[in-house]
Amino acid sequence: MFNSGISSGPVSGDLADGLQANISALKNRFKNSADVIYREFTLGFASNPKAVLIYIDGMINQETTSGTILKPLMFDFDGRDSKRSAGPNGAGDMADVIANRALPNKRVQKAKSLKDVVDGILCGNTALLIDGSAVALVIETKGWESRNVDEPGTESIVRGPREGFTENIGVNSAMLRRKIKDENLRIESLELGRRTKTLVYLAYIDGVARREMVNEVKRRLNKIEIDGVLESGYIEQLIEDAPRSIFPTVGNTEKPDVVAAKLLEGRLAIFVDGTPFVLTVPHLFVEGFQSSEDYYSRPYYATTVRLVRYLAFVIAVLLPAGYVALQSYSQDLLPTPLLISMVASREGTPFPSYMEVLIMGVIFEIMREAGVRMPGAIGQAFSIVGALVLGEASARAGLVSNSMIVVVALTAISGFALTSLADVIGLLRLFFIACAAPLGLFGILMGGLTVLIHMFKLYSFGVPYLLPIAPGNLNDLKDVFIRAPLGSQVFPPRILGHRNLARTTSDRRPPGKD
Amino acid sequence: MSGRQLFFLVFCTVLGSALYGLPNGLIYQGRQDAWLDVSAGLGFAVIIALVLYILGSRYPNRTLFQYGETILGKYLGKVIGLIFAIFFLMVAAVLLRIEVDFLVVALMPETPPLVFALAFMAVSTYAVTSGVEVIGRLGELIGPLLILAVVGILFFTFNIIHLENLLPFFQENPAEVIGHSLLPGGWLGFVIIAGVLMAFQNEPRQALKPILGGTLTAALLIILVLFQCITILGVNVSIQQIYPLFRAVRMIEIGDFFERLDSMAGIVWTAGGFLAIVAFHECAAIGAAQLFKIKGNGGKWVALVEGLAILLLGLFIFHGSADRWQFLRSVFPLLALAVEMLIPMLLLTISVCRHGWGFLGQRSGGK
Numbered sequence: 001m002f003n004s005g006i007s008s009g010p011v012s013g014d015l016a017d018g019l020q021a022n023i024s025a026l027k028n029r030f031k032n033s034a035d036v037i038y039r040e041f042t043l044g045f046a047s048n049p050k051a052v053l054i055y056i057d058g059m060i061n062q063e064t065t066s067g068t069i070l071k072p073l074m075f076d077f078d079g080r081d082s083k084r085s086a087g088p089n090g091a092g093d094m095a096d097v098i099a100n101r102a103l104p105n106k107r108v109q110k111a112k113s114l115k116d117v118v119d120g121i122l123c124g125n126t127a128l129l130i131d132g133s134a135v136a137l138v139i140e141t142k143g144w145e146s147r148n149v150d151e152p153g154t155e156s157i158v159r160g161p162r163e164g165f166t167e168n169i170g171v172n173s174a175m176l177r178r179k180i181k182d183e184n185l186r187i188e189s190l191e192l193g194r195r196t197k198t199l200v201y202l203a204y205i206d207g208v209a210r211r212e213m214v215n216e217v218k219r220r221l222n223k224i225e226i227d228g229v230l231e232s233g234y235i236e237q238l239i240e241d242a243p244r245s246i247f248p249t250v251g252n253t254e255k256p257d258v259v260a261a262k263l264l265e266g267r268l269a270i271f272v273d274g275t276p277f278v279l280t281v282p283h284l285f286v287e288g289f290q291s292s293e294d295y296y297s298r299p300y301y302a303t304t305v306r307l308v309r310y311l312a313f314v315i316a317v318l319l320p321a322g323y324v325a326l327q328s329y330s331q332d333l334l335p336t337p338l339l340i341s342m343v344a345s346r347e348g349t350p351f352p353s354y355m356e357v358l359i360m361g362v363i364f365e366i367m368r369e370a371g372v373r374m375p376g377a378i379g380q381a382f383s384i385v386g387a388l389v390l391g392e393a394s395a396r397a398g399l400v401s402n403s404m405i406v407v408v409a410l411t412a413i414s415g416f417a418l419t420s421l422a423d424v425i426g427l428l429r430l431f432f433i434a435c436a437a438p439l440g441l442f443g444i445l446m447g448g449l450t451v452l453i454h455m456f457k458l459y460s461f462g463v464p465y466l467l468p469i470a471p472g473n474l475n476d477l478k479d480v481f482i483r484a485p486l487g488s489q490v491f492p493p494r495i496l497g498h499r500n501l502a503r504t505t506s507d508r509r510p511p512g513k514d
Numbered sequence: 515m516s517g518r519q520l521f522f523l524v525f526c527t528v529l530g531s532a533l534y535g536l537p538n539g540l541i542y543q544g545r546q547d548a549w550l551d552v553s554a555g556l557g558f559a560v561i562i563a564l565v566l567y568i569l570g571s572r573y574p575n576r577t578l579f580q581y582g583e584t585i586l587g588k589y590l591g592k593v594i595g596l597i598f599a600i601f602f603l604m605v606a607a608v609l610l611r612i613e614v615d616f617l618v619v620a621l622m623p624e625t626p627p628l629v630f631a632l633a634f635m636a637v638s639t640y641a642v643t644s645g646v647e648v649i650g651r652l653g654e655l656i657g658p659l660l661i662l663a664v665v666g667i668l669f670f671t672f673n674i675i676h677l678e679n680l681l682p683f684f685q686e687n688p689a690e691v692i693g694h695s696l697l698p699g700g701w702l703g704f705v706i707i708a709g710v711l712m713a714f715q716n717e718p719r720q721a722l723k724p725i726l727g728g729t730l731t732a733a734l735l736i737i738l739v740l741f742q743c744i745t746i747l748g749v750n751v752s753i754q755q756i757y758p759l760f761r762a763v764r765m766i767e768i769g770d771f772f773e774r775l776d777s778m779a780g781i782v783w784t785a786g787g788f789l790a791i792v793a794f795h796e797c798a799a800i801g802a803a804q805l806f807k808i809k810g811n812g813g814k815w816v817a818l819v820e821g822l823a824i825l826l827l828g829l830f831i832f833h834g835s836a837d838r839w840q841f842l843r844s845v846f847p848l849l850a851l852a853v854e855m856l857i858p859m860l861l862l863t864i865s866v867c868r869h870g871w872g873f874l875g876q877r878s879g880g881k
Contacts (some may be wrong), residue, residue, distance in 0.1 A: 117800070217642055329621075329622055330621070330777045332774045332776075332777060333774060333775070333777050333778055335771045335772060335773060336773070337771075438629075439622075439625070439629070439633065440621075440622060441619065441621070441777060441778075441781045442617060442622065442630065442781065442784065443633070444781075445781050445784060445785060445788075446633045446634070446637050446788075449637050449641075449652070449785070449788065450637050450640060452652065452655065453637070453640055453641050453644055453648055454642065455651065456647075456651045456652065457644050457649040466651070469655070470516065470651040470654045470655050471516060471519070471650075471651060471654065472653075472654055
């Protein structure tokens with residue numbers, strides 16, 4: 001079984017028989033909590049015992065509570081059933097009878113300890129306490145306002161499903177189930193966070209994901225000891241292989257079809273309640289260059305687009321550094337006409353090229369951050385200041401060269417092509433500028449080798465981060481720089497899934513040529 | 515470490531620094547027949563590779579440094595191991611110096627050599643502390659790039675080659691060929707690193723193909739490079755230039771737009787040369803760790819100390835480029851071949867005398 005090894009606080013003690021004792025015990029727990037509602041009533045007719053419903057306002061669905069709990073208990077329940085079937089224990093069985101015969105609700109659990117009742121109420125369930133019974137019923141009534149299924153903001157596509165995950169974990173896992181209707185799809189749950197008690201699901205396909213990997217992920221999840229999990233980022237940072245590396249070894253996505261694709265390749269997904277971002281592990285470097293759309297469009301175009309992404313990565317990381325190296329050290333590499341126009345544009349600018357790159361880079365980063373955070377209403381003013389004043393005017397005034405503005409703009413646009421690698425790109429860019437400023441192309445080479453060595457040392461849940469580039473694997477390379485036609489991607493990536501699991505055996509010959 | 519990684523590592527180690535270390539010297543010796551010398555030198559390398567392979571399969575999972583102890587006993591064996599370790603250290607230093615000189619002369623004349631050497635050894639130490647596997651993957655990535663850089667040149671030189679420069683053929687007599695083959699032989703003998711790296715192979719018994727393949731590919735590309743230099747520049751200019759291939763690449767012009775590609779090519783070669791330094795640095799570090807029985811975290815300190823040693827040795831080993839060529843032409847070939855070929859052959863002979871041909875090493879158990 002997959003139980004969280006975390007005890008949740010010091011709440012303990014069993015329920016008492018008397019209703020008032022239990023109520024005061026609970027009121028003692030929920031001190032100064034105006035949103036905890038205690039609804040006292042009598043079961044059925046006057047001769048029956050009193051009962052109380054306890055729930056938190058706003059976390060329950062009012063209709064469920066009144067329709068499936070209050071109405072049947074107050075109007076339909078006559079108590080004779082319970083007296084007839086009451087055994088020697090008397091009122092102890094009252095809870096059983098009510099649960100079995102009087103509550104038309106999807107899920108009712110019996111709770112004997114105060115802790116279970118408190119936990120249930122905090123989760124958005126309703127607790128039913130009956131006078132004379134030491135057993136409480138925790139009835140599923142969760143229901144709170146949440147966002148509708150919507151198109152995700154971070155991963156826009158042209159072709160493919162538009163739905164994205166929501167903040168509600170139940171909706172999210174259902175979206176995954178709807179994609180993969182296989183009884184081998186496992187969704188195991190655990191609770192993380194001493195105080196937030198966040199629900200976390202671990203999803204994988206049994207028989208496709210490797211058992212050792214599943215166990216390793218569970219082991220790391222169970223080791224987490226933290227007071228609160230507010231977003232999947234918390235979990236990501238607590239389970240990743242290399243917390244001190246700039247490269248992410250845990251992936252995240254907002255799209256159910258992406259998660260389904262990753263599960264089919266033998267990966268695992270971690271859903272966290274309260275966030276639309278679902279984690280996928282293991283996460284390899286090349287995944288940053290893959291998009292779900294690659295698989296929905298036809299292979300030639302998808303391959304071209306993918307190659308363009310690699311190009312964009314190289315430009316975004318290396319262009320400013322390369323510019324500095326060429327400008328300061330290896331001018332002879334530039335074709336003569338280009339060199340002449342570049343030198344002409346640098347005429348009269350006061351800063352050395354690496355200073356220019358750094359200044360413009362920093363200004364661009366500030367603009368980007370401001371663009372993300374600012375209210376939409378001032379967008380127009382912002383773009384005027386950004387584009388005209390900083391770009392056009394600074395070049396006119398002779399503060400920075402025109403070619404530098406081209407470099408910075410090209411770098412920025414290329415960076416936008418790969419949103420999932422944006423943070424890595426920004427840091428690498430700075431690193432390479434620092435290498436190129438004193439040593440030129442040689443510095444870039446040495447910096448590149450350092451980064452490569454670092455990446456060779458990285459693993460994501462036992463899988464080399466740079467797989468399948470190094471160590472090389474021809475079968476898996478079909479989905480790295482190119483996107484081979486679906487019929488030829490017959491196996492899941494070697495190291496991830498089981499080896500002999502053909503994914504498609506469809507006959508791809510054109511019709512009529514048998 | 516996989517077979518492919520071993521292949522590329524051997525290939526890069528041999529070719530990486532040969533690109534600017536060798537052509538000038540080879541053409542100086544053999545003129546148009548330099549390729550003949552390289553082919554003869556390949557004979558030495560094949561012998562070395564075979565001897566290493568037989569030793570490796572007789573003593574699986576042991577390195578060059580441990581054969582001696584197993585075959586000759588503790589003290590004599592340690593001496594042999596030490597000779598190898600010092601040789602690796604020395605070669606790393608020589609290669610470092612060749613690299614740094616190339617960078618200073620050809621790419622960035624105003625930067626002090628110390629800066630380059632420091633950068634090389636810092637990154638090299640980082641690679642060595644990361645382990646054999648990382649270096650294997652580095653080779654797997656740089657190797658194809660190096661092949662591309664050398665073979666790619668070919669496609670852009672069709673308009674500037676003069677095939678008549680290759681004539682006359684076969685001017686050397688056999689004795690000269692043998693004499694001139696020592697330099698390329700010693701260089702191709704860098705395959706000796708396989709004697710250390712083979713122990714980290716997944717399947718040591720299938721190591722022969724990658725080792726021989728790596729050496730052969732490197733030798734072929736060296737010959738290709740010689741032909742490129744001679745056809746583009748002619749023999750006399752090639753001898754005058756310290757880095758003839760570099761000069762030849764400078765002649766390339768693609769569509770009136772891309773010219774002077776030499777610094778780009780130089781950077782790619784530097785990557786190969788770097789890998790050669792790393793390979794010898796790694797082997798020397800493994801050797802020291804095994805000889806002095808240093809384990810665990812101590813291995814990182816060994817790598818660091820050896821990195822410093824290579825740095826200092828590399829900076830002070832030659833007085834200038836004349837001194838360097840003198841060393842490479844007269845001292846290096848004999849020294850290299852003695853260590854790379856004679857000692858392993860000696861070890862194998864004694865091993866055969868002691869244990870017979872059928873011996874496969876397993877029954878000797880542990881150490």
